Amino acid sequence: xxxxxxxxxxxxxxxxxxxxxxxxxxxxxxxxxxxxxxxxxxxxxxxxxxxxxxxxxxxxxxxxxxxxxxxxxxxxxxxxxxxxxxxxxxxxxxxxxxxxxxxxxxxxxxxxxxxxxxxxxxxxxxxxxxxxxxxxxxxxxxxxxxxxxxxxxxxxxxxxxxxxxxxxxxxxxxxxxxxxxxxxxxxxxxxxxxxxxxxxxxxxxxxxxxxxxxxxxxxxxxxxxxxxxxxxxxxxxxxxxxxxxxxxxxxxxxxxxxxxxxxxxxxxxxxxxxxxxxxxxxxxxxx
Numbered sequence: 001x002x003x004x005x006x007x008x009x010x011x012x013x014x015x016x017x018x019x020x021x022x023x024x025x026x027x028x029x030x031x032x033x034x035x036x037x038x039x040x041x042x043x044x045x046x047x048x049x050x051x052x053x054x055x056x057x058x059x060x061x062x063x064x065x066x067x068x069x070x071x072x073x074x075x076x077x078x079x080x081x082x083x084x085x086x087x088x089x090x091x092x093x094x095x096x097x098x099x100x101x102x103x104x105x106x107x108x109x110x111x112x113x114x115x116x117x118x119x120x121x122x123x124x125x126x127x128x129x130x131x132x133x134x135x136x137x138x139x140x141x142x143x144x145x146x147x148x149x150x151x152x153x154x155x156x157x158x159x160x161x162x163x164x165x166x167x168x169x170x171x172x173x174x175x176x177x178x179x180x181x182x183x184x185x186x187x188x189x190x191x192x193x194x195x196x197x198x199x200x201x202x203x204x205x206x207x208x209x210x211x212x213x214x215x216x217x218x219x220x221x222x223x224x225x226x227x228x229x230x231x232x233x234x235x236x237x238x239x240x241x242x243x244x245x246x247x248x249x250x251x252x253x254x255x256x257x258x259x260x261x262x263x264x265x266x267x268x269x270x271x272x273x274x275x276x277x278x279x280x281x282x283x284x285x286x287x
Contacts, residue, residue: 006178010193013201020175021198022205024272028228029209031271035256036212036220038227039152041065044075044119050148051104051140056095059252064091068104076116079108103140110138123154131157143188151222158218160196161226162188165233172237172278199225231257236270244279245269 008014039046045065053061067090073079079087087101094100116122123131128150135146143162150157171184184191200218211220235248235258243249248267251258261267273279 006176008178008183008194010190011197013197014176015201017175017179018198018201018205020173021195022202023275024173025206025225025228027271027275028232029224031261031267032228032231032257033260034210034224035227036224038223038257039148043123043153045069046153047107047119047149048104050145050153051107052091052094052100054100054140054145060093064094067091076108076111076118079104080112082108100140103138106139107141119153123150123157128157128159132159143192147192151219151226155215155219158196158200158216158222160192160199160222162191162195163226163230165229165237166191166195166226168239169229169232169237169272172276173272174277196222227257231261232270232272235261235267237272242279242282243270244273244276244282 006014039049040062041049048068049058049061049065052064068074068079068087071086071090073082073087073090082105084098084101084105087104088097091097091100091104111119111122114122114125116125125131126134131150132146135141135149136143141149147159147161151159151161167184170179171181199221203217206217206221211217215223235251236243238249246269248261248270250262270276270279
């Protein structure tokens with residue numbers, strides 16, 4: 001007789017998953033190091049780049065953000081009264097620039113209508129759930145973008161960002177037999193709650209790590225766990241031809257994570273390959 005399949009429900013903690021998530025994080029941090037300013041910029045710049053990076057390379061999105069700042073569109077008031085043409089000109093190299101220009105202006109007008117003079121005012125005006133729902137009500141902001149603004153733009157929202165890297169990597173490392181590929185294709189809010197609850201179930205797992213000041217350990221952990229997964233997805237756990245048993249894909253020359261990781265001889269394989277079921281089955285990794 002087959003054993004009944006386990007189903008996860010909110011509030012149910014599986015200790016083995018909590019431990020496995022800690023082990024994965026420890027291995028990633030040993031490999032890539034810790035960069036508390038992984039998402040650079042002021043809270044306002046982070047909010048803008050989070051909206052611009054959708055379906056766009058990060059470097060291009062960041063360049064567009066800086067062009068907005070250089071053009072004097074440096075806050076909510078300036079963006080709310082800017083013309084779509086001027087905003088579009090600043091972000092012209094970004095995919096879907098006309099659409100995104102309108103969305104940025106709408107975003108600023110919405111914050112202004114709530115009486116917020118700065119993004120800090122907005123992010124400190126309500127709890128995480130209320131602000132997430134408010135952000136999701138705006139055109140062009142989905143779960144991933146909303147949580148990026150909350151987590152990296154704010155200082156008190158310990159949410160977890162569920163993106164394509166999260167789904168791909170955690171489906172491959174097989175945290176638990178019940179968590180198959182279908183589970184990781186599920187709704188982002190459910191996955192966010194699952195990961196956040198398990199990461200925070202045993203805080204002592206993370207006592208040995210140093211954390212940046214200015215934010216709680218919860219926020220620092222959520223930020224860095226996301227950063228580590230993104231870097232793994234960029235360097236090793238590629239969508240096709242993953243580098244499970246090979247040197248990671250070379251990244252940007254002057255980027256902090258890449259500066260250490262991409263040095264000759266430092267990286268020899270994915271840091272999770274020894275305990276990843278997908279890696280053990282993978283026969284087409286690049287040499």
